[in-house]
Amino acid sequence: MTRETPRELTIEEVEQVIEAFAQAALRAQKAGFEAVEVLSGTGYLISEFLSPLTNQRKDEYGGPLENRMRFGLKIMRAVRRMVGENLPLIVRMNGNDFMPGGQGRGELQEYAKALVQNGVDALCINVGWHEAKVPQIVSFVPRAVFAYLARGIKELVDVPVIASHRINDPTVARQLISDGMCDMVAMGRSLIADPYLPEKTRNGKEDEIVHCVACAQGCFDHLFELKSIECLCNPKAGHEGELRIERAKKPKKVMVVGGGPAGMSAALAANERGHSVTLYERSDRLGGQLFLAAAPPGRQEFLELAKDLRKQVALKGIRVVLNQDVDAELLERESPDAVILATGAVPLTFPIPGADGPNVVQAWDVLEDKVVTGRRVVIIGGGAVGVETALFLAEKGTLSGDELKFLLVNKAEDPDTLYQLATRGTKKIVLIEMINKIGKDIGRSTRWGMLQDMTRFGVKADVETRAVEITENGVKVEYGGAVEEIPADTVVTAGGAESFNPLQKLLEEKGIPFRVAGDAGRVATAFDAVHGGFAAGREI
Known part of the structure; x- marks a missing residue:
């Protein structure tokens, strides 16, 4: 990403980095944080010292595991001295780095024990380096599949062990804890998708959670492009300050045509503006192409998104009409003040001989x-x-x-x-x-x-x-x-597909204000559909 060429730190620079970690922890303590977590995995600096794959040093920081651990352990002792005994110190570390020539479970379990012996209060177990060829973050990674690594460390130490990676639901979390796989769970992207997940869980409203589907379209894909974090499931993520929806001074009667991700997102945004919204879908279910997205192996999480969006529509009391085509007669009868066209796309056909054959x-x-x-x-x-x-x-x-x-x-x-x-x-x-x-x-x-x-x-x-x-x-x-x-x-x-937008000309003829959202305007991704629908609904 950065195209930087790494070099070996001098001993003086090593000591400076150790002190920098300690100072960072102190700043967090002074800012009012109730714990600090040091990242000691995923291929970043501490794990580069730990791994024989990247640590080629010939001094006291290289060679056998005892030496390769020295940098990380010195950091933990320095942090502990800086913040005192009462601030919990957590270390996030790999359970396996999944790198050929790197560190498997054995060495990392030894490192976990050494961390506890050096004053660490809890261990958060993640998995893999970014360069590893084992998928770790995307939707075809089964939920909580890497919890076995937390279990392996939990059985060796006497401090709380936290499982992480692809845990996006409280039911999964409770199961892991009750089965003895870990003492706690860590969620990251799940809280980008739904910042209120913990509160909904605490208040018995788990069925209202919008789950992270591990698509990585708005989070990791954006990071690799050096863009800010966004989220397919939550169009407000990363824009909370600028996308505050204000109530409309004069509520309107809004018709949303198309019940896919763009249509549902548009309906929710328009509803939040205070408009009276009716969502029309020509099929017998809401979800649109999310069902197609969920069909390939390991992509079932997109069914979760379809379910979550349907739930949000129901919670807001938005009127839904299924098995209904919108035509001139319906427009005349309903007389909407504004229409959002989210009619999606249809498959492209190839203009080549034989394309209409029985095979x-x-x-x-x-x-x-x-x-x-x-x-x-x-x-x-x-x-x-x-x-x-x-x-x-x-x-x-x-x-x-x-x-x-x-x-x-x-x-x-x-x-x-x-x-x-x-x-x-x-x-x-x-x-x-x-x-x-x-x-x-x-x-x-x-x-x-x-x-x-x-x-x-x-x-x-x-x-x-x-x-x-x-x-x-x-x-x-x-x-x-x-x-x-x-x-x-x-x-x-x-x-691929081409836009399906049969109503735009009719609305133009009738002079009904409208917005086009999702694939009906431009065929793109599910991320674009959700965000485009949200923008269309917010603009009315």
Whole structure:
């Protein structure tokens, strides 16, 4: 990110850094904080001293574990001297750094014991370095999957141990504590998604929580771009001071058309302004393309967002009309003062010969399990929809988590065989993309893991490859000036989407004020839909 080249600190600089940590803790104490936490993991400075991967020093700070721990332990003793015995000192440390040549559970458990011996009051266990190839923060990481690392340390020390990573719900937290996995849990992004999560939990309103879905679109993706933190689930996050919604002096009758994430977000914002809002949805459920987003493996958290937004709409008493198309007659009858168009998008169709053949299906229909695909599948389009469809199909015929655990525990097969059965399904999948990059429109935090899974599950990706014709036997493609045919039983078109906005012209003719939100205006991400809907509702 910063393109800086690291260098070895001098002994004098090491001592200065140790003192700087102590001074920082003192400033926190003087500011009124009731505890301090020192970050000693994730690939930052203290863990760089700890790890044999990055610590190549030849002095008393390098070599054996005892020396590599010295820097971190000196910092903790310096902090303790500076703040006294009464301020709790917490250390956030890795349970495993997941780095080849780095530190596994064994060395880090020894470090945990040494920290406690040097005056640390509690340990918060995180996982992995940012450079690690084990996904840690995104939606396909199971909730609380890394709590086993906290348990391993809890069994060795006599201070409170805190579990963290992908804990976004109080029910999960209580289960971890009651099962003896940890003494407390830490939540970070969950409180960006819903700052009132602790208060809702305390007051028995857990069903009102807006959960972090671990999309990383507004938090980590923005960090990697050196932007400020935002949140898909909470459009106010990062803008609390500037996005205060004031009540309208003259409340209006507002019609929101479309019950996807943009429409629900718009309805909530307009309601907060004091308007009388009715939300119209042509299908039998609210959620829109969030259901598609939740279809690929490990993306089920998007169903949680659909549920949470529906709950917020219900809590605000917003009138919802399902199975209802909005047309000229309804507009005449309801006579709204303003309309928000959040009618979403429809799949793009490819203008190539054979695209209407019986062996051709749309990616959206595949993700919704509306169609059956053959063993050999060619997917045309290597953007987000194509990648998600490829992973969805690649899972077909693989072992589920429960099946894998049963076979492993009962030693029915050796681990290598089980790995193959968990990552090799029944379909042969080829993904073709015209440009030279797969998943160009996928966020940086998520993309690398999805591409890694494509390789792991045997999905073949052909870039700079253009589909020129779909035949009854497969797809003719052009690559490097030559044309060849890729055999396929089923061809999936995954060319993305185009805006669906049939009402704008009618509203213009009738002179009804309107705003366009989400994909109805410009096809983008779920993040853009929620934020665009919020902006549209706030502007009325």
